[in-house]
Amino acid sequence: MFYFVGAGPGDVDLITIKGRKLLEEADVVIYAGSLVWNEHLKFCKKDCEIHNSALMTLEEVIDVAMKAISKGKKVVRLHTGDPTIYGAIREQMEYLDRHNISYEVVPGVSSFTASCSALKREFTLPNVSQTVIVTRMEGRTPVPEDEDLERLASHKCSMAIFLSVQDIDKVVEKLEKGYGSSDIPVAVVYKATWPEQKIVRGTLKDISEKVKKEGIKNFSQILVGNFIEGEYERSLLYHPEFTHGFREGK
Numbered sequence: 001m002f003y004f005v006g007a008g009p010g011d012v013d014l015i016t017i018k019g020r021k022l023l024e025e026a027d028v029v030i031y032a033g034s035l036v037w038n039e040h041l042k043f044c045k046k047d048c049e050i051h052n053s054a055l056m057t058l059e060e061v062i063d064v065a066m067k068a069i070s071k072g073k074k075v076v077r078l079h080t081g082d083p084t085i086y087g088a089i090r091e092q093m094e095y096l097d098r099h100n101i102s103y104e105v106v107p108g109v110s111s112f113t114a115s116c117s118a119l120k121r122e123f124t125l126p127n128v129s130q131t132v133i134v135t136r137m138e139g140r141t142p143v144p145e146d147e148d149l150e151r152l153a154s155h156k157c158s159m160a161i162f163l164s165v166q167d168i169d170k171v172v173e174k175l176e177k178g179y180g181s182s183d184i185p186v187a188v189v190y191k192a193t194w195p196e197q198k199i200v201r202g203t204l205k206d207i208s209e210k211v212k213k214e215g216i217k218n219f220s221q222i223l224v225g226n227f228i229e230g231e232y233e234r235s236l237l238y239h240p241e242f243t244h245g246f247r248e249g250k
Contacts, residue, residue: 001069001074001075001102001103001104002065002069002075002077002096002101002102002103002104003022003026003074003075003076003077003103003104003105003106004077004079004083004087004089004092004093004103004104004105004106005019005022005023005076005077005078005079005083005106005108006019006079006080006081006082006083006106006107006108006109006110007019007031007032007036007037007040007078007079007080007081007108008080008081008108008109008114008193009080009081009109009110009111009114009115009192009193009194010037010111010114010191010192010193010194010197011037011193011194012037012039012040012042012043014108014109014114014193015040015108015109016106016107016108016109018106019106019108020043022074022076022106023040023043023044023076023078024043024044024045025045025074026044026045026048026074026075026076027045027047027048027049027068027073027074027075028048028049028050028051028064028065028068028073028074028075028076029041029044029048029049029050029051029075029076029078030050030051030053030056030061030064030065030075030076030077030078031050031051031052031053031077031078032053032054032078032079032080033052033053033054033055034054035054035080035081035219036078036079036080037194040078049068051064053077058088058091058092058095061077061092062092062095062096065077065096065101066099066101069101077089077092079108080111081108081109081110081111081114082107082108082109082110083105083106083107083108084105084107085110085112085134085162086136086162086163089105111162111192111221112132112134112160112162112221112223114189114192114193115160115187115189115192115221115223116160116223117192118189118192118193118197118199119187119189119199119223119228121223121227121228122227123158123160123225123227124158124227125227125232125233126232126233126234126235126236127232127233128158128225128226128227128230128232129156129157129158129225129226129227130157131155131157131158132157132158132159132160133152133155133157133158133159133160134159134160134162135147135149135152135159135160135161135162136161136162136163136164137149137161137163137164137167137170137171137174139163139164139167148174149161149171149174149175149178150174150175150177150178151178152178153174153175153177153178153179153224154178154179154180156178156179156180156225157225158223158224158225158227159175159222159223159224159225160221160222160223160224161221161222161223161224162221164222165188165190165211165216165217165218165220165222166217166218168188168207168208168211168212168222169208171222172204172207172208175204175224176204179204179224181204182203182204182205183203183204183205184203184204184224184225184226185201185202185203185224185225185226185228185229185230186201186202186203186204186207186222186223186224186228187199187200187201187202187222187223187228188200188207188210188211188216188220188221188222188223189220189221189223190214190216190219190220191219191220192221198214198216200214200216201228204224
């Protein structure tokens with residue numbers, strides 16, 4: 001059996017209980033070594049066969065997995081964060097489908113929610129934003145034209161931007177045009193939940209300079225929107241005057 005497991009954003013205790021159990025039981029672990037903290041590997045069996053996929057092609061990953069599965073071994077493909085977000089798992093699943101190999105996807109805590117938690121903020125606030133856009137800047141991997149950062153920012157909702165801090169100037173330029181302001185709050189969270197976590201706060205006006213001063217060039221989330229700072233309305237859910245299926249309002 002083959003398992004795609006989300007390792008979470010960094011902190012080894014932010015993997016799910018199911019994910020940890022599978023990691024402990026695995027005969028073969030193929031982990032994303034450039035992104036997954038190798039502290040996770042301490043939970044593997046002593047005789048577990050471990051491969052770093054940062055050094056491998058897709059074909060090599062599948063070859064290792066298929067050889068192990070043919071011998072009745074349990075294989076865990078350990079991805080960073082949640083494997084369904086920028087995890088490149090669809091192509092792996094199609095390989096497995098073609099060879100009639102069963103697999104399961106075990107979700108994990110994504111770095112974008114971990115980053116918001118590190119800020120002690122909430123993406124969705126009444127009268128501020130009820131929508132979160134998860135996206136990235138185009139780079140070597142293109143994005144569809146309709147998902148250009150400027151177009152997405154024009155919705156003026158909360159945003160979490162992956163894989164883009166190395167192009168912070170271009171990110172800021174597009175966001176300023178989309179939001180129509182340079183005063184929008186921004187936070188860049190470097191390695192959320194890792195021991196070396198770093199948070200840089202600012203606005204579109206000054207975040208680029210601050211990020212460069214800190215020497216941040218990778219492994220970061222860019223969170224944007226008025227959910228970071230500013231006023232918001234109280235939620236109705238716990239308001240004493242609000243009635244719902246479990247409580248009568250006063």
